[in-house]
Amino acid sequence: MTISDYLVTDDLTVLLGFIGVSVFLLQNLYKPQPLVHPILLGRQSDAGRVRHPGESAVYRNYGTGLMGRFPVRPDKDVNIVTDFVKPDFDAPRTLWSTKITNAQLKARVSAFGSGIAKLVPEDSTVLILLNDCIEFVITDLALSEQSIASITLSSPKLLAQVLEMHPPDAIITDHTFLPHVFKAARDAGKHNHKLIVVNPPQVSDIIMHRWNSVESLGKVPQAPKNAPQPGSAYTVSFFETPSGEMRCVQLSHENFTSGVTAIKALFPAAINISTLDTIVSSHSLSTPYGRAIAYAALFEGASFATLPSTSVYRDGDAPALDVADILSAIKFPIPSPTVLFLKPEHVQSLASSVMDRAKKSSFVFPLAWRHKFASLTEGFLTKDSLWDRTVFSSAREDVLGKMADTVKAVVISGGLLPSDVLLPARLVLSIPLINTYTHGSATEVKLIGVNDNVVEKGADPVGEILVRGPSVGNMLSADGEAGEKNAWVHTGEMARAMTNGAFKVLGSM
Known part of the structure; x- marks a missing residue:
């Protein structure tokens, strides 16, 4: 007897068999590729071999490369922040409501930088009190190009303290925030700064410069006396800790080129x-x-x-x-x-x-x-x-x-x-x-305040996060003194370092 005598089929059986085989092949052959390499699913970072008492090992992101060097630039031609605007990009792009090419953006940066350099000396500091807009970008790039230090605040509550402790030579703000600036200046007793205003009010008894007028003032380019270098500090950022204390960090061009790389x-x-x-x-x-x-x-x-x-600067609730x-x-x-x-x-x-x-x-x-x-x-x-x-x-x-x-x-x-x-x-x-954690990805991390007895029993280390790397700025003391470069920075956040090298942030201390 042949096999056909034992195996009885009809058209429906053949059809169902064909569908089953097709589904199996589609499931296995047309499955999308994993988003990350399987090795990274098992190990998220490289842990150092040495662990000091009360600390975890030092964890280093795999993005640092095989030689253990941190990437500090997204491209070999990017050394300072103005290099982010690459001249070989001809196509326009839209920044907020403005359609602009890189050539036009570089021209506006150069013009505003030359204009403000005629108002304040090179060793000045300028406080940027603007909400996000193209004028903020142009201002920041222009000041960096002229080696004029900028100051930014993460909260308007810090304004009075900054004006009192670190008075700037000029303030760049929007007309909607002018009343707050005047009040903070009176409280701090500081009135000797120049005021540059975006969209200034029609009537004012205060001497101020229009932002557009400063840009027009610099139509004839003025080269900076000291060209910025990658290690040059060009901005200081003030922020609040979870407990409400004011802190400030000094950032160089290299910090930002590393940050973009991260x-x-x-x-x-x-x-x-x-x-x-x-x-x-x-x-x-x-x-x-x-x-x-x-x-x-x-x-x-x-x-x-x-x-x-x-x-950051608004009237009414957020x-x-x-x-x-x-x-x-x-x-x-x-x-x-x-x-x-x-x-x-x-x-x-x-x-x-x-x-x-x-x-x-x-x-x-x-x-x-x-x-x-x-x-x-x-x-x-x-x-x-x-x-x-x-x-x-x-x-x-x-x-x-x-x-x-x-x-x-x-x-x-x-x-x-x-x-x-x-x-x-x-x-x-x-x-x-x-x-992600907002200190970026190209950095070294360790925990302090770790319970050694718990770790030695096989548990994951838990402690305060300390970070270090080229994308991390230099913390300043209350009187503006810079700390040691490439030092570990306390974040005030607690975390658990898991066995796969990943960190789980637990919250503020």
């Missing part, structure tokens, strides 16, 4: 930032991290804007960090955003909104969730799966509109994202979510 290193290899991208940030340019993001966009030739919640704040980016005439730098509250609001829409829109949500979770455990995400087309894509579009199709990555920083939010956010958004 920003670029955050993304998976499959995601390249280019002139076709639009970066939207929720971090103020008055902070070093916010400026590093903006300069990364400048370097890549991408369009750039910030959210209303970044405004906007909520939610989906509405994210969607406000479309008020600018920028291309649809592709990369978002958000705070944890933004991501939490976004994930819950998409989740709620998905649950209400489809009865197969539990099945879709299970399959998306299985894909994530294998190291990959995709927005084009069957479950996205039937469940999640429409929910994302209902919440984000056009941005649902264009956003390809989200970077989360500026606080702690609850662990029970990260997984749902990854599943419903189906794009890389990079959870």
Whole structure:
């Protein structure tokens, strides 16, 4: 007897068998590649072999390279911050509401720098009291080009202290913040600074210079007396600690070129930032991290804007960090955003909104969730799966509109994202979510205040985070004295160093 006598088939059996084989092949041959190399899934950083008493080992990010040297420039031709504006980029890009080419931007930077150099001497300090706008970028680059030190504040509450303890030679501000400047100056008893105002009021009894007039004053370029060098300190940033104390950090050109290098290193290899991208940030340019993001966009030739919640100087309450704040980016005439730098509250609001829409829109949500979770455990995400087309894509579009199709990555920083939010956010958004600490990625980290007895029993070390590296600025004392270069910087944050080399930030001390 032949095998056909024992095996009975019909057309339906053959069809079902063909479908089964096809599904198996599609599942295994057309599966997306993992977002990171499998080795990195097992080990997140390189731990030093020596551990001092009361400390953890020193952990070094793999981005430092095989020779253990920190990357300090995103390109060999980038040595100072004005080099971020590359002359070989001819295509215009949009910065907030202004469409501008690199050549036009460099011309405006040179003009404003030459203009302000005629108002203040080279060894002056200039306080920038502007919300995020193209004038902020031009001002900061112009001052650095002329080797004039700039000062920024992360909070308006610091203004009176800075005017009293570190009085600047000039203040650049917007007309809406003028009353606060006048009050703080009276309280500090400091009235000898020059005042440069963006969009000044029509009537004022105060002597001030129009920002546009300063730019026009420098139409004839004036070369700086001392050209800036990579190690030159060009800005000082004042910020508040969680306990309300004022701290300040001095930053050099190399700090920012390293910072941009760290920003670029955050993304998976499959995601390249280019002139076709639009970066939207929720971090103020008055902070070093916010400026590093903006300069990364400048370097890549991408369009750039910030959210209303970044405004440091405002009348009234701050906007909520939610989906509405994210969607406000479309008020600018920028291309649809592709990369978002958000705070944890933004991501939490976004994930819950998409989740709620998905649950209400489809009865197969539990099945879709299970399959998306299985894909994530294998190291990959995709927005084009069957479950996205039937469940999640429409929910994302209902919440984000056009941005649902264009956003390809989200970077989360500026606080702690609850662990029970990260997984749902990854599943419903189906794009890389990079959870980072705001000191950047190219740095050395260690913990102090570690309990040696607990560690010797095999537990993970827990202690205060100390950071060091070229992207970390030089902390200044209360009287403005600079500390030792390349010293460990206390962050005031607690963390746990896990066995795979990753750090879990636990919160403030």
